[in-house]
Amino acid sequence: QAHADEWAIRDSFTQLQTEQPHPLLSDALLTLIRDRAVEVARLWVSDVQTNPTTGAYARREAPHLAAQAAGTLAQFARWWSGDEARAEMRGHFRRQAACLRARGAQLHEVLSALMLLRKTIWTFARDQGVWERPIDVYRVLELDRRLVLFFDRALFHAARGYWEESAG
Numbered sequence: 001q002a003h004a005d006e007w008a009i010r011d012s013f014t015q016l017q018t019e020q021p022h023p024l025l026s027d028a029l030l031t032l033i034r035d036r037a038v039e040v041a042r043l044w045v046s047d048v049q050t051n052p053t054t055g056a057y058a059r060r061e062a063p064h065l066a067a068q069a070a071g072t073l074a075q076f077a078r079w080w081s082g083d084e085a086r087a088e089m090r091g092h093f094r095r096q097a098a099c100l101r102a103r104g105a106q107l108h109e110v111l112s113a114l115m116l117l118r119k120t121i122w123t124f125a126r127d128q129g130v131w132e133r134p135i136d137v138y139r140v141l142e143l144d145r146r147l148v149l150f151f152d153r154a155l156f157h158a159a160r161g162y163w164e165e166s167a168g
Helices: 004-017 027-035 037-050 052-058 062-081 086-102 107-126 134-167
Strands: none
Touching (some): 027 037, 027 107, 027 134, 037 052, 062 086, 062 107, 062 134, 086 107, 107 134
16 A cells, blocks of 8 residues: 555556556546636636737637637547547647638747647646645646647647648
């Protein structure tokens, strides 16, 4: 029993290295994010509408932005659970960026908005009082790794979609 946390961390780390979808220690945090996606989206809307790096988003209506965040959070949930095909993810972010470009957003604003959503998810999870045991630190770090993997792909596909829209 004394080493249960250590073994759980090792098992979860092994699963993360092989990119197996389950079970990972951060799954509980991901479930929390999925269940409270409306709150996460609201926090992101507040940030993206006032951040100097996302000026085009200040002119957009909050409900539309919240729907955009909810769509990305849904993509993240499907990716995390292993239910999402790569083509679906690629299409989602390419379409989203092309639409944003058509509405006048600059590429740096589109990418910054995605990075702000990643930060919002991370901050939300971190602020949920998950620091009671050493294993909780690992749980949050594991979540960060999963966020980086997902959002790196999202940023790439958004940049491609934006470029493809500009190329005609």
